[in-house]
Amino acid sequence: MHKTTGLLMALLIVAGAPALGAEMKYPDFEAQWRNPTAGRGGNPWDTTKPMGLGQEPPLTPEYQAIFEASVREQKKGGQGNSRGSTCILPGMPKVMNFSEPMEIIIRPHITYFVPMRYPTRRIYTDGRAWAKDEQPTFGGTSIGRWIDLDGDGRYDALEVETRNFKGPRVFESSGLPLHADNQTVVKEHIYLDNNDKNVLHDEITTIDHALTRPWTVDRTYLREPIPYWMEKNCYEANQHVLIGAEEYFVSADGKLMPVRSGQPPPDLSYFSEPRR
Amino acid sequence: MPARSALTAIALAVAMLALAPAIAQTYPDFESQWRSGGDGDAWDPAKPAGLAQQAPLTAEYQAIFEASLKDQAAGRRGNNYRSSCVLDGMPRLMSLTAPMEILIQPGLTFFIFQEAFARRIHTDGKPMPDSEPPSFQGYSTGRWIDAHGDGRYDVFEIETRNFKGPRAMDSTGLPLHKDNETVVRERLYLDKTNTDRLHNEITTIDHAFTRPWTVTKTYVRERNPRWREYNCQIAPGAVFIGLDEYRLSPDGKLKPLYEGQPPPDLGYFKQR
Numbered sequence: 001m002h003k004t005t006g007l008l009m010a011l012l013i014v015a016g017a018p019a020l021g022a023e024m025k026y027p028d029f030e031a032q033w034r035n036p037t038a039g040r041g042g043n044p045w046d047t048t049k050p051m052g053l054g055q056e057p058p059l060t061p062e063y064q065a066i067f068e069a070s071v072r073e074q075k076k077g078g079q080g081n082s083r084g085s086t087c088i089l090p091g092m093p094k095v096m097n098f099s100e101p102m103e104i105i106i107r108p109h110i111t112y113f114v115p116m117r118y119p120t121r122r123i124y125t126d127g128r129a130w131a132k133d134e135q136p137t138f139g140g141t142s143i144g145r146w147i148d149l150d151g152d153g154r155y156d157a158l159e160v161e162t163r164n165f166k167g168p169r170v171f172e173s174s175g176l177p178l179h180a181d182n183q184t185v186v187k188e189h190i191y192l193d194n195n196d197k198n199v200l201h202d203e204i205t206t207i208d209h210a211l212t213r214p215w216t217v218d219r220t221y222l223r224e225p226i227p228y229w230m231e232k233n234c235y236e237a238n239q240h241v242l243i244g245a246e247e248y249f250v251s252a253d254g255k256l257m258p259v260r261s262g263q264p265p266p267d268l269s270y271f272s273e274p275r276r
Numbered sequence: 277m278p279a280r281s282a283l284t285a286i287a288l289a290v291a292m293l294a295l296a297p298a299i300a301q302t303y304p305d306f307e308s309q310w311r312s313g314g315d316g317d318a319w320d321p322a323k324p325a326g327l328a329q330q331a332p333l334t335a336e337y338q339a340i341f342e343a344s345l346k347d348q349a350a351g352r353r354g355n356n357y358r359s360s361c362v363l364d365g366m367p368r369l370m371s372l373t374a375p376m377e378i379l380i381q382p383g384l385t386f387f388i389f390q391e392a393f394a395r396r397i398h399t400d401g402k403p404m405p406d407s408e409p410p411s412f413q414g415y416s417t418g419r420w421i422d423a424h425g426d427g428r429y430d431v432f433e434i435e436t437r438n439f440k441g442p443r444a445m446d447s448t449g450l451p452l453h454k455d456n457e458t459v460v461r462e463r464l465y466l467d468k469t470n471t472d473r474l475h476n477e478i479t480t481i482d483h484a485f486t487r488p489w490t491v492t493k494t495y496v497r498e499r500n501p502r503w504r505e506y507n508c509q510i511a512p513g514a515v516f517i518g519l520d521e522y523r524l525s526p527d528g529k530l531k532p533l534y535e536g537q538p539p540p541d542l543g544y545f546k547q548r
Contacts, residue, residue, distance in 0.1 A: 030381070087361070087507070087508070087509065088507065088509075089505070089507045105379050105381070105386065107307075107379070112379065112388070114386065114388065114394050116393070117393060119390075119505055119506060119507075120388050120394060122503065135504070135505075137505035138505060138507070139505055229396060230409065230411075231363070231393060231409075231411035231412060231413055232393075233361065233362070233363050233393075233412075234361075234508075235360065235361035235362070235508065235510070235516075236361075236362070236363075241515060241516070241517055242515075243515060243524065243528070243529075243530050244524065244527075244528025244529065245528060250517055250518055251544060254517065254518025254519065254520075255517070255518070255540070255541045255542075255543060255544055256517050256540050256541070256542060256544065256545075257544040257545075258544065258545055262546075263545070264545070265542040265545035266529065266530050266540075266542075267529045267530070268529075268530060268539040268540075268542075269529065270525060270529055270530065270531035270532060271530075271531070271532055271537070271538070271539035272536075
């Protein structure tokens with residue numbers, strides 16, 4: 001009897017190790033998630049409205065003018081405020097538009113958002129305070145907390161606040177701008193849909209000096225039952241080349257191409273060798 | 277006796293619970309930030325970089341390697357394409373010139389790099405999908421090994437295939453074969469006397485080599501991890517057209533990187 005009790009005690013200690021208990025507390029977020037609208041000709045920040053001016057963002061007059069100038073420039077074939085062609089990181093909050101799938105991994109102290117081609121986003125849930133010596137980044141620093149909304153002992157939502165940015169950053173590729181002071185604060189409330197656990201909501205509120213009020217959008221992501229990953233290097237995929245002020249394309253066979261009809265070739269007067 | 281049976285039943289139930297896929301109880305203590313235990317990125321950390329690596333290259337690839345070293349000695353990049361933001365790929369990635377974090381899930385282990393895309397090692401026993409496109413990192417399948425039979429995994433074995441290139445073993449441009457039929461086998465385990473050290477025995481099988489080449493890299497656990505946001509950006513003044521590198525002159529014109537460099541092909545332009 002004594003021997004059996006000892007065995008039982010030992011097993012209870014093993015079973016009570018933190019990993020198992022901790023795993024059970026979290027909602028079923030660990031999966032690959034996709035944006036259902038990505039790759040369908042644009043990725044508007046507010047998914048209920050068309051991209052560009054149709055977003056009707058609450059911009060200050062100064063930033064509305066910057067936005068309209070960007071849209072005009074893009075209509076002429078330029079990049080406007082969108083710097084994707086230079087392979088600059090999108091940063092927050094744009095990275096949460098999930099232009100490509102993202103995987104969520106939960107550990108007690110950190111929740112990881114692992115995207116296909118951008119730096120991994122770490123959301124610290126260990127109760128830490130904002131670090132004073134952290135370098136500003138495009139992704140910012142994220143601190144989160146898990147919430148048990150219905151008091152059933154299981155977390156339902158992850159609340160995240162992200163600060164400490166550098167720029168330039170935009171909301172979407174139309175060049176919808178964030179303020180140049182980079183004092184953005186992004187608040188997120190992430191939870192599974194009540195009716196469909198394969199739908200994840202991210203209510204994202206952006207507070208920024210380019211905006212007249214906090215701007216909240218509800219982005220939804222779909223769980224991917226058969227995850228698929230692709231190695232996607234911005235520079236490899238990037239076919240834009242800037243030589244001085246002139247932009248060119250690089251063809252699939254690695255040769256320089258004009259971006260517009262009648263565009264002159266670059267000046268090669270520094271080359272003494274014959275052309276290949 | 278009935279009381280004893282009940283206790284045994286409870287014990288069995290608890291034992292089953294304990295054997296559930298609880299990460300901390302099954303897998304070794306790999307989940308951490310790891311940094312390279314050495315300096316530089318010479319592929320064999322026990323030898324100096326360059327020719328002193330005594331890489332088992334075929335005569336053809338030894339000549340390619342020596343040409344890369346000469347090119348670099350002249351201030352160019354040789355076979356090292358990192359300056360044009362071409363991905364390092366495998367196996368070079370595992371030199372850990374910047375920190376890496378390991379996260380273990382039952383069917384998938386993640387190697388999350390500060391300066392590269394996350395590496396996914398599939399441990400669900402499934403073969404590589406036929407539709408998998410080749411990549412610089414390749415496709416990795418792994419298996420956990422309980423070397424001591426104590427119910428806890430000790431070793432992680434990985435095989436990686438399905439590559440594209442160009443890839444080099446290190447920054448000297450030590451080449452891999454352009455057929456990209458490389459196979460990389462890794463065996464990771466914690467040091468027996470210091471579990472803050474992780475060893476990775478890496479064997480590279482490649483047609484540029486006369487035999488499989490095995491080196492052991494050692495990574496050091498970082499208990500207070502800090503991360504830097506990394507974004508590969510081409511150096512100011514550098515212009516890449518495909519894999520060819522040029523320079524931008526102060527007057528905004530394209531100029532050769534080195535004396536005698538031919539200009540880019542302008543065959544797509546009508547006005548010349």
